[in-house]
Amino acid sequence: MSKEKLTLDQVLSLDLPNIILFAAPVMIGLVALEWFLSYKEKKDYYDGKDTIAATVIGLVNVAMSAGLKVITFGVILFFYNLVPWSFPNTWWSFVVCLFWLDFWRYWAHRISHENRFWWATHVTHHNSEKYNWSVSFRLSWTQHIKIIFFIPVALAGFHPVMFFIVHQLAVLYQFWIHTEYIDKLPRPIEYIFTTPSHHRVHHASNEKYLDKNYGSTFIIWDRMFGTFMPEEERPAYGLTKQVKSYNPLTLNFHEWADIFRDVKNSSSLKEAFAMVFTRPSELQEMKAKFKEKERVKV
Template sequence: MNKEKLTFEQIANMDLPNIILYAAPIMIGLVGLEWYLSYRQKKDFYDSKDTIAATVIGLINVGMSAGIKVITFGIILFFYNLVPWTIPMTWWSFVLCLFWLDFWRYWAHRVAHENRFWWATHVTHHNSEKYNWSVSFRLSWTQHIKIIFFIPVALAGFHPVVFFIVHQLAVLYQFWIHTEYINKLPRPIEYFFTTPSHHRVHHATNEKYLDKNYGSTFIIWDRMFGTFQPEEERPNYGLTKQVKSYNPITLNFHEWSDIVRDVRNSRSLKEAYAMVFTRPSELEAKKKEFEASYEKAKVKVNG
């Protein structure tokens, strides 16, 4: 079946809504309310400097997203036009796209925790020791390169407009799960959807919680692929090696800076490669492994 290829002009003429932009004032208002309740109830859920940093990061990210929208949307449009089939733009295509997109969001998220290069595009979201609605604003300024993980959505034949709307809804879903005020929900919801309880585990540094619960909208992927962990003990938030800074530039680029330093200090291409792509949780062990091999080689030469 041949389909008519779409052009930028056709998409532009549709006047697509920027749902996230419309929702921003509501989200900021809810952050203010949660902050106020935390203060009144003497709960240690907020840190003023941390929240200001998160808000600055979020606002700049919104601006960057708008600035490169043509590029990101163009990538999706290009791959959509490559395939000869299309999925009709009906109500059920939005539902189907949400599941297919969320499947790839799970893998993009998982890779971002299990590969240092991609971790550098995501670590900003985790370098707060607090857990509240403002944390949802902390999205890395380099995260946009993860658009490549969503190419399968376009190749499946979903209309770019469907992708555009569903992707925004999926991003918005992340807002409400970043709170300590919502406890565990009824079992059917907890079993199928990602909830605040699940995502608190994901942001925790407790050993049993590390690298768990990657699901964005649906937690079923974690149950299927063995990365699910229920919330049991109270989570501790942040990074295992915490960055003590409120500077948005530092919070966005500290891991990239560390990668560059480690590559420069590498004594072989193999080590340089490992410094970029090793699993973050295994990085220190990998460094010790290389150091031990160099010492062994030195002893052998001097032997």
């Protein structure tokens, strides 16, 4: 027997609270505390302008998420209704949903580092040379298109409300791992869950740390797919080619502007395609190849 299809009005009528919005004052309070401790202990963990920029970016992102709630629900609901099966509304379904969602968060995150188009939706999160709780606010204003990576969660039969709750909890989990104040945790925790130590590696610009530790809630995916790296020396944070700006608009759109410029300057469709979808770490090598081809033609 097939399940009863849901309508968007039915889901939205539940008027689910925006958990992240309610948690925002607590997170801002913890940022203020960490900033104070950093100042008192003379640790170079914060930059005032950088933190203000991150907070502005985060607040705009929360507002955008609320405004796009109907579209987000609509996409998930459409694909949920396509399949005849569904998970029961039980506690263990939430646990399974968390693991399945986190699996796709891993791949969405990894692709966002390995493909320039998707990197443009994520680079904002990495363009700070500091590492503190305010960095968790730096989520790109164009990241919302990554909803397509979570369609498999709906196709698995998880109710859109379950998806909405679990997804927000997964996003909130990211907050506490953005700090230098928490050292490595006991081995069982470090083996299964993504911790501040793991995520410090992910935010590093050190060559050996690049493109490592993509896990959101669980680090097990990195261990399974060969992208795990333990923290050794203290990382240097930021991009390999740092953007020197505190302007939220620049921080959100500098990579999109670079892509547009590179496509405009391309001499062929093949080159234009490569400028959009190449791996960011291979971009300069790719540009050099096309430049050499043009030189040989001449």
